[in-house]
Each structure stands twice: as C-alpha cells, then as structure tokens.
Amino acid sequence: MTRFTTAMVAGALIAATALPGATSSSAQLKREADSRGDVERVTENPDGTTDRVDRPRHRDGDIVSIQATHGDRRVYVVVRYADLIRRADMQLRAPVRAFKGGEARQYQIRSANGTSDDRLNRPLLLVGDNPADMSDTGCRAVEASVDFAADVWRASVSRSCLGRPYSVVVATQYFRQLSFDVDTETYLWDRHRVNVRLHRGQQR
Numbered sequence: 001m002t003r004f005t006t007a008m009v010a011g012a013l014i015a016a017t018a019l020p021g022a023t024s025s026s027a028q029l030k031r032e033a034d035s036r037g038d039v040e041r042v043t044e045n046p047d048g049t050t051d052r053v054d055r056p057r058h059r060d061g062d063i064v065s066i067q068a069t070h071g072d073r074r075v076y077v078v079v080r081y082a083d084l085i086r087r088a089d090m091q092l093r094a095p096v097r098a099f100k101g102g103e104a105r106q107y108q109i110r111s112a113n114g115t116s117d118d119r120l121n122r123p124l125l126l127v128g129d130n131p132a133d134m135s136d137t138g139c140r141a142v143e144a145s146v147d148f149a150a151d152v153w154r155a156s157v158s159r160s161c162l163g164r165p166y167s168v169v170v171a172t173q174y175f176r177q178l179s180f181d182v183d184t185e186t187y188l189w190d191r192h193r194v195n196v197r198l199h200r201g202q203q204r
C-alpha cells in the first residue's frame, strides 16, 4: 500500500479559513487552470529530508485544470491532465475539506483506475486529519471514472457522506509511486486546489 505523507496533502490543507456565506441559491462551480510542466519527482529520504526534481517535460499526470461544483446533493470534481496513461501504480485523488458549524473534516476521494479489475478501481472516500492515517468511511455514494482518451478524471460524492457541509475546499493530486521501501519513497506527483463554497441556507 502507498504510504501517505504530509507533503502529498499540503496543498489541500492551506485554505482552512472560514468562508462567508454566498448569496446564490444555485450550485456553486469554480474552475481553475493549473500550471503545465510542473510534475515533480519526489524522494523522501531515511533522514527525513526530501529531494524534489522538476520534470518539466513529463506530461503524464500533469494537471492542467480542476473544476469543482458544490451542488445541493453532491460535490463534483473534474480534473483534466496534459496526458493520462493507465498505470497500475497511479492514484487520482481529490482531497475535500468540509466545513460545518465552525469545524472542518478532511476527506479524500481516491480512485486508482490503473487496472482492469473493477474491485481495485472502486473509488473510496477516506476521512482523517492525519494524512498518514486516513480511514475508509464506507461511503457508497462516491463515484469516479476516467476517460483516458480525453485525459479527464471525474469524481463525485454525496453531501451526506461529507456530513452535509456548508462549504468545501476541493483539491486534487496525481500520485504515481515509483519505488518504496521501509525508509525511502519515490514518486511523481502534481497537485492543485480550488475553493468552492455553499451558503448555509442550502444545507439539506
């Protein structure tokens, strides 16, 4: 199994500030571009140091945009990549920070989609403030699919599985493990985050 690291989710944990309520009664949607050519090769060393090497010509897994929607019943995310190749060792992730009543919980939609085994590809909703120790919520109302021809990943989760939050912060990560042993892990990754919020009055 992949070991989780603080670095992997750092981008998702930044925007934790409480957000003012919006006035729109419709679903909220936000789309943002992500830089191209910013995939990194990361090595976490036994002494706790981390080496990062830019891979500007690496297109596979390079996130180019994220679109998040906070609807009345579900949170949706659509991620586009410069290129996306089916690989057994990749994970497509969408960290979702859900705010309600002054508290926030950290979730993550996770989808592998690297094999033809649908059981392994079944998307999961994880929860936990410690990115190294997240647990499966058992939520069945989580969906994900990959269009490799279009280099697009689509995922969604019901608001009930997120505790019916009044606002969410949605992020995304591409993660591909290259090597792993007890002391050292090397992986390719890219990440982006986007803020989407929903007015309290729309809680259901």
Ligand SMILES: [Ca+2]
Residues within 6 Å of the ligand: 034, 035, 036, 037, 038, 039, 062, 063, 064, 190, 191
């Ligand atoms: Ca990118």
